Amino acid sequence: MGWTDERIELLKNLWRDGLSASQIAKQLGGVTRNAVIGKVHRLGLSGRATPSKPQRTFFKAPRPARPVTAAPSAPRRIYESVEVPTPAKKCGTVVAPTPVHYVDESPGTATITTLGNHMCKWPIGDPSRENFTFCGNRAENGPYCYRHDALAHQPAQAKKKSAAAELARSLRRYI
Numbered sequence: 001m002g003w004t005d006e007r008i009e010l011l012k013n014l015w016r017d018g019l020s021a022s023q024i025a026k027q028l029g030g031v032t033r034n035a036v037i038g039k040v041h042r043l044g045l046s047g048r049a050t051p052s053k054p055q056r057t058f059f060k061a062p063r064p065a066r067p068v069t070a071a072p073s074a075p076r077r078i079y080e081s082v083e084v085p086t087p088a089k090k091c092g093t094v095v096a097p098t099p100v101h102y103v104d105e106s107p108g109t110a111t112i113t114t115l116g117n118h119m120c121k122w123p124i125g126d127p128s129r130e131n132f133t134f135c136g137n138r139a140e141n142g143p144y145c146y147r148h149d150a151l152a153h154q155p156a157q158a159k160k161k162s163a164a165a166e167l168a169r170s171l172r173r174y175i
């Protein structure tokens with residue numbers, strides 16, 4: 001609904017009477033609270049006769065508290081402290097895995113154009129030379145055959161930290 005001259009005059013009168021923007025919007029009908037606020041701002045109606053008072057809300061009186069009855073308590077259980085044996089530490093020697101060294105000097109059987117899905121893609125030779133080939137053996141689980149997979153994926157070695165490095169690390173927070 002548009003702002004006619006009659007609606008603007010009614011807005012001015014209601015605003016000067018101290019009604020809130022929500023109350024004015026309800027009386028005008030067809031406009032929102034924000035539309036009323038915007039129109040008041042554009043008209044420059046900043047002064048108000050009396051500030052709008054919020055409607056008083058009435059609170060119910062609090063209910064009286066219920067009487068507290070003692071619940072029957074269960075008999076207390078007495079627990080005896082029992083020592084739990086700590087498991088013995090396993091003392092075993094850790095054997096470092098031996099790295100796999102496999103050198104295949106024989107020329108590969110597959111070229112880049114003949115390389116298929118289940119063929120080993122281990123490069124053999126210098127890629128810049130014309131006789132560069134790939135292994136070409138059967139690859140079961142991944143891009144390499146069993147031998148080349150062992151070369152490409154060696155188990156991670158546990159790092160042994162020196163005592164000096166451990167001491168330096170622990171003292172960093174104090175330096």
